[in-house]
Amino acid sequence: MLENEMPILKKHNEKGIWKAYFKLMFKAKLPWGWLIFVILAFLASSTVTLIFPQYVQKIYEGVLKKEVIYGAITVLVVGILVDGIVRYFNKLLMYKIDISYRSLIWERLMLSPLSLYDRVKPTEMISRVTNDAATISQVLGSWVPTLIASVYYTIATIAILFNYDWRLGLSVFIYVPIYLLFNIYYGKWNYRANKLAFNRLSQLTQFLSELLMSVPLIKTFVTETKEEQRGKEYLQSYYKASFKRAIVNWVENPISGILSITQEVLVIAFGVYLVKTGAITLPQWIGFFMYVGMLWPTLMIFIYAYMEMKRSQGATSRIADLIDSPLEDIERQFNISSLDEDITFNNVSFSYVDNNEVLSDLDFTILNGKVTAIVGPSGSGKSTIFSLLQQFYQPNSGTITIGDGKLISDVDLRDWRNLFSYVAQDSPLISGSIRENIVYGVDREVSELEINRAAEAANALQFIREFPNGYETNVGEGGANLSGGQRQRIAIARAILRDAPILLFDEATASLDSQSEKSVQEAMKKLMESHTTIMIAHDLSTIRDADQIILLDSGKVDGIGTHEQLMETNELYKLFVQLHMNSQAG
Structure with missing residues (x-):
């Protein structure tokens, strides 16, 4: 399976990513007011940045008036302050979006039918609530406002460049598609490499989590050597994918650098020619060159945003599938x-x-x-x-x-x-106290007397009182701090307190010792009186x-x-x- 992943990834149908993305934006209760505010703040920050080269040009022209000097200083200070404010509210927006999606995913998980849990493993459910939600909040809370501001900034910058000299502007404008085209193809390559690495990491994590929980079984059947070899195969597979991703990431800097240097050389050479011919002045060319230098980092934002959205495609599709899956009626x-x-x-x-x-x-x-x-x-x-x-x-x-x-x-x-109370062969308990487990699922106020009567009827009161903390004793994860018989009797006490008309017993005494079985059977007989069982x-x-x-x-x-x-x-x-x-x- 591992060897066949790359061809599958290359053939992966990437259509529908944007549709799923924008569809997902309107599924959660997003803080639209905060999102609009952050976008406006990004636009304000971009506007301040666009103003600064104009003051620098005037200074190079020898216009050293107070309003010019103070204006340049003011623009610098305001730019720093606005940037800090934007970063703060941007983080706040991301957290709000994160909470919205995690709440939505958790709600869907609670209201989904059990058939969903037959298809998806619990570890993947946890990943959707944590990693996938964080990925979506990063894109919607940070990259979307950044992209909108970058579009505005790019259009404004190109307009300013053409305003300096249409020939200089055209030389830059022609080069922009070449620059973007390379980075788009590189982005797809980078996405495939990252997706393969993440898939291998997911498989490795799944393998390790399952095997570490099965160490007693491995030792019982003396399969340490076999599992050690399997582990090395997973590690080697992840190493190869990570190495390929490292190469792809390394390629970006030299090629991007070559493209940027090529453009700068062309701009400098053409600018020198225009200055010599008197078409533009030297201060104008300096201002123009500053705007060109500001344009390339902005174009890179488009590339990084595209790559980030491609990386998040898996998280987007998984959350979209969950949100679109049917809920219980x-x-x-x-x-x-x-x-x-x-x-x-x-x-x-x-x-x-x-x-x-x-x-x-x-x-x-x-x-x-x-x-x-x-x-x-x-x-x-x-x-x-x-x-x-x-x-x-x-x-x-x-x-x-x-x-x-x-x-x-x-x-x-x-x-x-x-209408049902259910006691299983190994009745699960929730982490918390004995009291919390006995009253779990009882949707009303319960008195201490009722809890005592339920525990006594379930033959649980004696061992509960023997604990130093009594009802406040922590049962541990899944009831690990209690014996099987104790867990069963607490489950029966819960069923007695719930007092549902129909009782379901699924091998309720199958895994108990004879003494615990006798106590549980006595409790069951009391519970079965006047109930459909x-x-x-x-x-x-x-x-x-x-x-x-x-x-x-x-x-x-x-x-x-x-x-x-x-x-x-x-x-x-x-x-x-x-x-x-x-x-x-x-």
């Missing part, structure tokens, strides 16, 4: 605050992005107020049913309805998800008392009934029970 036809009806799957089929069908023609009903257990081999689609129930995804075909046939996809999404479990003791068991096999329903009914009628369920009993005996 939150506000819908019906509102709902509670549910006392059955939930029915009607011929539901579903597949993820790889198009491999996970569920096929599911037909079953989740009984209101009852316990439904979903069992089956790994990969049979059990967790996917939970995702469809919470509407993280929509079925490819078929419908999920409540009561007399109302589609759950017509129910307000926030209202619908508020749907559980995924392999533990026979957890599912045998369920009101109904749905047996899945390869994404299809293989049987529905109680434990006793399935033992009598379903061979796969008998095998499932037998394997469980054998594992316990072993």
